[in-house]
Amino acid sequence: MSILVDKNTRIIVQGLTGKTGSFHTEQALAYHGTQMVAGTHPKKGGEMWQGTADGRTVELPIFASVAEAKDKTGADASVIYVPPAGAAAAIEEAIDAEIPFIVCITEGIPVMDMVRVKAKLDKSKSRLLGPNCPGVLTPDECKIGIMPGNIFK
Template sequence: MSILVNKDTKVIVQGFTGSEGTFHAEQCIAYGTNIVGGVTPNKGGQEHLGKPVFNTVKDAVNATGATVSMVFVPPAFVADAVMEAADAGIELAVIITEGAPVRDMQAAKAYATKNGMKTIGPNCPGIITADECKIGIMPGNIFKKGNVGLISKSGTLTYEGANQVCNEGYGI
């Protein structure tokens, strides 16, 4: 059951060409997530993982129609990245970055809310609609399609809960 993301959701990756952004974007693409491009300042016009790279979120949204951003930028820049996504019309930012300054994120989340953008994170494992769309760092193989919703503050406990639910014959 999908609520926020599904197989048709167009996703960009902020911090696309960095090591973490690259690794997890590859995993998401392999899962079937519709990654339509990424953003890395000063690398616009290049291609990475077979997808276009843009200098700004606005450029990426205008070119691809993306509505969701998976954020993998360093902690010092994550608040600015979230506000840039909100300014560009992104509807949902999934902020994987850990170690983000608390006050910066309070301001960024308030800005996002004021501009109509939902946020998940920071320092989160992401969001998944089983067999459709994985945005984040979760191991997709433990999730099976079903009608149980699972929300958790802990990444590892999310995986354990999902594994137990699915092993009992239900799906997430």
Template structure:
């Protein structure tokens, strides 16, 4: 099984005709994602031709290992949904236009909206995250690598060839650390890997992912990657204490970050003792989470825990 994304999902790409949208649509197709349309008001009624290689394109006709496919472009998300039965949208729209694109996807009542775009103003993110909550739409991002259920579907920019299906569930603020953890634990594999993004406001939280992995029968071990800044990891620790029975392995990026300096993601800033990697590590360990001090050590802890219970 997988959480939030399966092979049954029908995906549209907002911004598919742009350079980033084209590049990653190709990669998603090659990894088996069932992409059924793109959205661009200026190019409605056209189509984009792709040569499909790699893992194959999972389309209505079944899994096509290789070949050619023409993806239609629609003027609006609502039109795309009506024509294709789309359930998921992935957003590759520039920051200035991202809010409108995300709002449009939410208003079309899709089940899942994945926002890859970075640099979106926080006020815009607050508006569409709240709108998604009000409408009951699952939103992942912004400023994230997306979500992948290996062997089933890949929505976003995560490399699909670095791991396979298995019994670990991964939720991470960091894109690059998501990829590293997937690679280092490729001998075991993953049910789903969720990159929630590192901005101060995101649609899906560590807690949302923990709840989903706890309920998923195929997820045996959960890996949680956080980073300095904010209190998301401390809140996750509180949730784990009361609601999670499966083993959780953690890592917090930023042990060497200097106080008061923004590091990488917009949300990663430390002030005094609040939001430090050490404080987050202590909060997680207090509720039984094993926390590595490096990504590789974290992977080893996850592997040992998985092998111990299987």
């Protein structure tokens, strides 16, 4: 069995500024130091996101694109908390930026959108977990997704 994420995994959050993305980013940051390094939003690049984890304030930079976020942070994974209408485009953006490991939580993505994503994914070096999945967790190292970290030891 392969370990997909570990304590060194550096994660971009696509959809960080939304309610779901913010909540689960805070949960991940509180889980044994998961390295969430940036968020992306095409209209909010240059802003800072602020949240809390374990009672401390955390700030993450928001970039206008996944490629820029990867270039500036050295990220090697992305998690996608984007509504169904934009999720396929978010996956494709991560593929285009050559993110090695992509996790998409979104459910209800149109089938034909995912057919297009699959064709692009087959020609890339990226791996996709999802869509419509709880994410992935390596106990005591890294949590990406929506599962509660406190049940894993």
